Amino acid sequence: MAVPKKAQEVLDQHIIRLDQKLPNLVEAYHLFGSVSLGAFQEGFSDLDFVAVTSRAITEKEVQVIESIHRDLEQKFPMISLDGRYVVREDMENLAYKDCPYYYFNSGKLVGIERLHKNSIDAYQLKQYGIPILGKDPRTYDYTVDWDVLTQNMKRNVEQYWMNWKRKVERFPSKNYFGMLYKDWMIEWGVLGVSRIYYSIREQDMISKTGAGEYALQHVPARWHRIIQESIQLRIGSKKSLYRSRFQRRNDALAYMDYLMKECLRE
Numbered sequence: 001m002a003v004p005k006k007a008q009e010v011l012d013q014h015i016i017r018l019d020q021k022l023p024n025l026v027e028a029y030h031l032f033g034s035v036s037l038g039a040f041q042e043g044f045s046d047l048d049f050v051a052v053t054s055r056a057i058t059e060k061e062v063q064v065i066e067s068i069h070r071d072l073e074q075k076f077p078m079i080s081l082d083g084r085y086v087v088r089e090d091m092e093n094l095a096y097k098d099c100p101y102y103y104f105n106s107g108k109l110v111g112i113e114r115l116h117k118n119s120i121d122a123y124q125l126k127q128y129g130i131p132i133l134g135k136d137p138r139t140y141d142y143t144v145d146w147d148v149l150t151q152n153m154k155r156n157v158e159q160y161w162m163n164w165k166r167k168v169e170r171f172p173s174k175n176y177f178g179m180l181y182k183d184w185m186i187e188w189g190v191l192g193v194s195r196i197y198y199s200i201r202e203q204d205m206i207s208k209t210g211a212g213e214y215a216l217q218h219v220p221a222r223w224h225r226i227i228q229e230s231i232q233l234r235i236g237s238k239k240s241l242y243r244s245r246f247q248r249r250n251d252a253l254a255y256m257d258y259l260m261k262e263c264l265r266e
Contacts, residue, residue: 003031003130004040007047010076011132017068018051022061027088028052028134032121036128039207044234046082046105050125052091052134062102066109073107080106086115094122095142118148124205146203150266153196157260161193165256179249183233186252190230193259200266209234215259223258226251 003011011031018026033048034040057065069081082105090099094117103110115122123144129137167175168185179185187208195211197218198204206214212231216224229241229248242248 003035003132004042006042006076007035007040007079010047010072010079010081011049013075014049014068014072014081015133017072018065021064021068025053025055025057025061026051026133027054028137029132030125030137031130031132032124032128032137033082034207036124036130037205037207037210039209041235043078044236046080048121048124049081049083049132050091050101050129050137051083051085052088053085054088056087057085057102062109065102066104066107069104069109070107082106084113084115084121091115091140094140116152117142118145118152120149120153120199120205123149128205150200150203153200154264157193157196157263161189161196161256161260164189165253165260169253179252180245186226186248187230187233189256190226190252191234193256193263194227194230197259197263197266200263219259219262223251223255226255 011029015026015029028051030050030052031047032050034045035047039045065085069083072081084101084103086099086101090101093099094115098114098116100112100114103113122142125137126140126142126144127138131137167173168179168189170176175185179189191208191212194215195206195208198206198211198214201218202214209231212227212234215227219227225241226248230252232239232241240248242251
């Protein structure tokens with residue numbers, strides 16, 4: 001899969017700066033996410049990566065890495081790096097135990113999280129990962145158990161998406177009004193749950209736009225307008241299929257409620 005020119009420029013700058021500031025730390029650099037699915041859109045898509053390090057990173061080095069991310073976020077405001085720094089030994093033992101990683105997003109350190117072999121990230125990396133530096137990520141010795149991954153995704157529906165929907169429904173709240181006036185919240189909710197619906201049914205990964213197109217073929221016509229609206233928002237169209245923002249918001253939340261129940265029934 002070819003990496004878009006602007007995305008490649010960000011990656012090149014990232015790798016060069018890491019090597020300059022922290023020589024010999026990063027041994028391999030893998031890209032996954034929207035680029036690997038052929039769905040990268042500048043201004044909408046993050047660059048999802050895994051940087052595999054030769055050893056554990058010190059606290060001082062974490063600060064250096066954060067400064068690199070912050071600088072790149074300022075230099076390339078339309079493309080955010082969404083990345084994980086994993087020690088090689090941990091990555092190579094993912095088949096046997098979860099591995100911790102430092103997680104950076106939008107120019108900031110988010111914290112320490114853990115990579116599970118039965119996660120959608122691990123599946124994407126193994127199935128669609130692009131080797132930018134070092135070994136091919138498809139050669140890692142772990143296998144994803146889709147029965148476990150499906151249960152994990154259903155748990156994500158219950159714990160993340162249902163809670164997200166409740167926050168948006170709470171009046172008055174910032175999220176309540178955000179769902180009315182922030183277009184990205186419509187497509188985030190509608191296409192986010194559509195993506196899980198696709199993965200549970202097909203045991204595979206797809207882009208957000210692709211998930212919307214899949215949903216159009218598999219859900220009742222009642223939901224087609226809000227799905228098409230979300231696809232248009234995702235690709236940057238300013239033309240809405242709705243005359244009322246309140247109706248659009250209500251349709252989005254009703255569709256999410258419907259599809260989350262479908263996901264849990266699968």
